[in-house]
Amino acid sequence: MILLGSTGSIGVNTLEVAKKFSIEVEVLVAGNNISLLNTQIKEHNPKTVVIANRDDLHKVEHKNVFCGEEAILRAIEESSSELVVNALVGFLGLRPTLTALKCNKRVALANKESLVACGAFIDTSKIQPIDSEHFGLWYLMQERPVDKMIITASGGAFRDWEIERLKNATLADTQKHPNWSMGQKITIDSATMMNKMFELLEARWLFGEGRYDAIIETKSLIHALIDFKDGSTTAHFANANMQLPIAFALNTTMQENILPHVDLLKVGSLEFREITTDRYPLWQIKDELLKNPARGVVVNAANEAAIEKFIAREIGFMDIAKTVIRAYEKFDTAPKSVDDVFGLDEEVRSFIR
Numbered sequence: 001m002i003l004l005g006s007t008g009s010i011g012v013n014t015l016e017v018a019k020k021f022s023i024e025v026e027v028l029v030a031g032n033n034i035s036l037l038n039t040q041i042k043e044h045n046p047k048t049v050v051i052a053n054r055d056d057l058h059k060v061e062h063k064n065v066f067c068g069e070e071a072i073l074r075a076i077e078e079s080s081s082e083l084v085v086n087a088l089v090g091f092l093g094l095r096p097t098l099t100a101l102k103c104n105k106r107v108a109l110a111n112k113e114s115l116v117a118c119g120a121f122i123d124t125s126k127i128q129p130i131d132s133e134h135f136g137l138w139y140l141m142q143e144r145p146v147d148k149m150i151i152t153a154s155g156g157a158f159r160d161w162e163i164e165r166l167k168n169a170t171l172a173d174t175q176k177h178p179n180w181s182m183g184q185k186i187t188i189d190s191a192t193m194m195n196k197m198f199e200l201l202e203a204r205w206l207f208g209e210g211r212y213d214a215i216i217e218t219k220s221l222i223h224a225l226i227d228f229k230d231g232s233t234t235a236h237f238a239n240a241n242m243q244l245p246i247a248f249a250l251n252t253t254m255q256e257n258i259l260p261h262v263d264l265l266k267v268g269s270l271e272f273r274e275i276t277t278d279r280y281p282l283w284q285i286k287d288e289l290l291k292n293p294a295r296g297v298v299v300n301a302a303n304e305a306a307i308e309k310f311i312a313r314e315i316g317f318m319d320i321a322k323t324v325i326r327a328y329e330k331f332d333t334a335p336k337s338v339d340d341v342f343g344l345d346e347e348v349r350s351f352i353r
C-alpha cells in the first residue's frame with residue numbers, strides 16, 4: 001500500500017494495522033517528523049519516501065526520497081500498489097485523492113477535507129472512509145427503508161466550559177479532547193463542531209441524499225445510529241480506537257478481533273446532548289449547507305484560513321466560526337467543476353487572509 005501522512009495519528013495506527021495483516025508498504029509520505037519517519041522506514045522498508053521540505057531531505061535515511069506535492073502525486077502514479085491510504089490533513093489531501101482515483105486505485109480515505117471540498121466530483125465507489133462515524137453507518141446499514149442517519153459528536157474540548165469563557169480559549173485548551181487522541185487540526189475542528197459538520201457532508205457524499213443529523217454522546221462509545229422507517233433505531237458501539245475502521249479499510253475480508261468489546265456494565269450510563277448554536281455557532285449553517293453540499297469547499301477553505309489565524313493568535317477561538325459564516329455568506333456559490341473547486345478555494349483563502 002501507499003500511506004500518505006504516515007507520521008500522524010491515523011498514519012501511526014495504520015502502520016500498526018498493516019503489521020497485523022502483513023501488508024507491504026510501498027510508499028511512505030510524511031511532513032516534518034523525520035525522526036519518526038526514519039523509524040518507520042527501518043520497520044516497513046518502503047521503496048519510495050516523500051516528505052514536505054527540501055531542507056529535510058538529507059536527514060531521511062533512505063536512498064529514494066523526494067519532496068513536495070508533485071512528488072506525492074508522482075509516487076502514486078508510479079506505484080504498483082492497489083491501495084492508497086490518505087491520512088494527510090487538510091485541502092492538501094485532495095489532489096492525491098483525485099490522482100489515486102484517476103489511477104484506478106482503491107482509496108482508504110481519512111482525509112475528510114477531500115470529500116468536503118470536492119465530493120460533488122468524486123466517484124465514491126472506490127472509497128472506503130476511515131472515520132469512526134461513517135464506518136459505524138456502513139456497519140449498521142441494512143436492506144431496509146431508512147428514515148434518518150445520525151452520527152455522534154463528543155462535544156469537543158469545550159463542551160462543559162461556560163460559554164462566556166470560550167472567547168479566551170487558547171490553542172492548548174482546544175487540544176484537550178475528552179475521548180480521542182488525534183492531530184491538532186481535527187482536534188480544533190472537534191471543539192468548534194466543524195468536524196461534525198464535515199462528517200455530515202462526507203456522509204451525504206458517501207451514502208447519498210437523505211436525512212442526516214448529529215447529536216452529542218459524551219463518551220464516544222456510540223459512533224452512529226440509524227432510525228429505520230419501521231420505528232427501530234440501531235446503534236454502533238465500539239471503544240474509541242481508530243484501528244477498527246482502519247482494519248476494515250485495509251482488509252476488505254476482515255474477520256479478526258481488533259478491539260475489546262464495550263463493557264456496558266462498566267460504562268454504567270450514557271449521556272446525550274443537543275448541539276446548540278450558542279456553544280457551536282457553526283451549527284447555524286448546518287441545514288442550509290446540507291441542502292447545498294457542494295458549498296463545502298467554501299466552508300473548508302474558510303475554516304483552514306481561520307485556523308491559521310487562530311494559531312497565529314490573530315483571532316480568538318470564537319472568531320473561527322464567525323469567519324467561516326462570513327465567508328459562507330459572501331461566497332454564495334457552488335463549484336461546477338474540479339477546476340472551480342481549486343479556484344474557489346484560493347479565492348476564499350485570499351478573502352480571509
Ligand SMILES: NC(=O)C1=CN([C@@H]2O[C@H](COP(=O)(O)OP(=O)(O)OC[C@H]3O[C@@H](n4cnc5c(N)ncnc54)[C@H](OP(=O)(O)O)[C@@H]3O)[C@@H](O)[C@H]2O)C=CC1
Pocket residue numbers: 004005006007008009010011029030031032033034050051052087088089090092110111112113130131132180181182183184185186242
Ligand atoms: N486522528 C483521527 O482519529 C481521525 C482523523 N481523521 C482525518 O484524517 C486526517 C489526518 O488526521 P490526523 O492523523 O489526526 O492528523 P495529523 O496532524 O496527526 O497527521 C497529518 C499527517 O500529514 C502529514 N503532513 C502534513 N503536511 C504535510 C505535507 N505538506 N506533506 C506531507 N505530509 C504532510 C503529517 O506529517 P508530520 O506529522 O510529519 O508533519 C502527518 O503525517 C485529517 O483529515 C482528519 O480530519 C478522520 C477521522 C479520525
Ligand SMILES: CC(=O)[C@@H](O)[C@H](O)COP(=O)(O)O
Pocket residue numbers: 131132133152153154155156180189190191195196242
Ligand atoms: C475518531 C473520529 O472519527 C473523529 O472524527 C472523532 O469523531 C472526533 O471527535 P468529535 O466527535 O469530538 O468530533
Ligand SMILES: [Mn+2]
Pocket residue numbers: 131132133199
Ligand atoms: Mn469522526
